[in-house]
Amino acid sequence: MKQGQATLVVLSGDVEADGAFVSIDGYTGEMVFEEGVGWVGFVPITRLANPRLYHVVVDVFNEGSYSRTFVSELLVESVPGVIDEVVLDPDNAALLAPELVAIDNETRFEQYTQPTGPRMWSGPWRLPVVGEPSGDFGVMRSYNGGPVRDWHHGYDISADAGTVIVAPARGRVVFATDLPVHGSGVILDHGAGVYSGYWHMSEIQAEVGQLVNPGDPLGLVGSTGVSTGPHLHWEVIVQGTDVDPIQWTETVFSS
Numbered sequence: 001m002k003q004g005q006a007t008l009v010v011l012s013g014d015v016e017a018d019g020a021f022v023s024i025d026g027y028t029g030e031m032v033f034e035e036g037v038g039w040v041g042f043v044p045i046t047r048l049a050n051p052r053l054y055h056v057v058v059d060v061f062n063e064g065s066y067s068r069t070f071v072s073e074l075l076v077e078s079v080p081g082v083i084d085e086v087v088l089d090p091d092n093a094a095l096l097a098p099e100l101v102a103i104d105n106e107t108r109f110e111q112y113t114q115p116t117g118p119r120m121w122s123g124p125w126r127l128p129v130v131g132e133p134s135g136d137f138g139v140m141r142s143y144n145g146g147p148v149r150d151w152h153h154g155y156d157i158s159a160d161a162g163t164v165i166v167a168p169a170r171g172r173v174v175f176a177t178d179l180p181v182h183g184s185g186v187i188l189d190h191g192a193g194v195y196s197g198y199w200h201m202s203e204i205q206a207e208v209g210q211l212v213n214p215g216d217p218l219g220l221v222g223s224t225g226v227s228t229g230p231h232l233h234w235e236v237i238v239q240g241t242d243v244d245p246i247q248w249t250e251t252v253f254s255s
């Protein structure tokens with residue numbers, strides 16, 4: 001697998017446990033029990049992870065004792081660091097002030113790190129909007145000729161303003177409001193520690209608490225926040241780490 005992707009770790013069978021955690025090289029994530037499957041945990045590999053071989057282990061806790069199981073090895077391959085030179089007008093550039101970026105990050109990641117329930121979807125996800133791909137996950141970014149200061153934490157799809165953005169997979173709406181940098185947006189909780197975010201909308205069409213199925217409307221494509229034209233900035237977050245959304249449209253995370 002590659003930097004910025006996620007993998008599903010399964011401890012199959014009817015393992016008696018109060019809880020289970022999956023670990024890779026300093027990362028630890030809680031697993032959830034799925035009837036007939038076992039303990040499952042999605043593991044994110046960060047965009048900036050060292051490309052090398054990792055060991056996956058699962059710790060199972062039961063009645064005050066725990067046991068560690070070596071599950072597998074995982075080879076992480078590097079993704080080339082392409083640099084995207086973004087040109088922003090002064091109004092947009094002013095919105096990239098550190099204190100505004102901090103508001104966006106704190107608000108989003110407060111949601112993205114909440115504990116979740118069981119996995120709510122099955123099968124590959126659909127694309128949330130029909131349009132042109134306009135920004136890959138993980139490309140390095142410089143603004144107005146400055147140094148590379150960040151990488152792209154989502155996947156961009158350009159579309160006409162007003163195009164409907166739909167849920168790509170089953171989930172629950174946990175956030176629907178405006179942020180200075182990401183603009184108007186919606187966050188879905190898909191269970192199993194997986195969240196997705198939809199940003200720069202011109203109009204939000206979903207309410208917090210609502211259960212959505214694939215194809216249900218979330219809002220309309222717009223250019224709110226820091227944006228150079230109408231597009232969707234789509235994020236997928238696993239256990240608090242941004243991963244490449246496109247993987248989720250191509251992969252069946254089978255148990």
Ligand SMILES: [Zn+2]
Nearest residue numbers: 154155156233
């Ligand atoms: Zn984007």
